[in-house]
Ligand SMILES: [Zn+2]
């Protein structure tokens with residue numbers, strides 16, 4: 001097996017969704033294209049050895065680094081994942097509620113416009129589609145809301161899954177003791193010019 005530092009870092013995905021599904025929390029890297037999700041699964045994640053999958057969250061101020069890697073039965077096409085993300089409510093919920101285990105699934109993410117959705121779908125502003133003007137511009141009709149355009153998204157969770165049991169939340173000072181996150185920050189943070 002190749003060493004961790006030989007595996008390329010991959011951050012070309014939209015973000016991470018955290019969802020309850022099948023009794024466990026699901027950690028869902030989001031891609032925008034179904035084909036892309038299929039090849040990511042076939043080439044990389046399918047070959048991961050479940051018991052060796054590591055999930056790390058390194059918290060820095062109001063952001064966190066999502067870091068995920070694994071030993072692979074097909075090291076040639078292995079990738080390690082990372083993404084710098086804001087500490088969202090869903091992230092905080094996952095942090096509190098994961099209980100040491102999670103399913104890893106891929107998700108296909110798509111933007112939805114006002115015409116695509118049912119009346120009760122929530123806009124990013126927190127108000128439902130039916131509270132947005134259906135005229136030329138779909139502004140939110142709530143007085144205090146400054147949302148100018150309905151926007152929402154939909155996530156389709158793909159069925160195939162892996163089980164993750166090695167999950168750690170770290171601060172930057174702890175990273176030197178953790179091979180995967182140390183390697184990630186070394187390559188993607190410390191060795192990049194500011
Ligand atoms: Zn809105």
Ligand SMILES: [Zn+2]
Nearest residue numbers: 125127140145
């Ligand atoms: Zn609104």
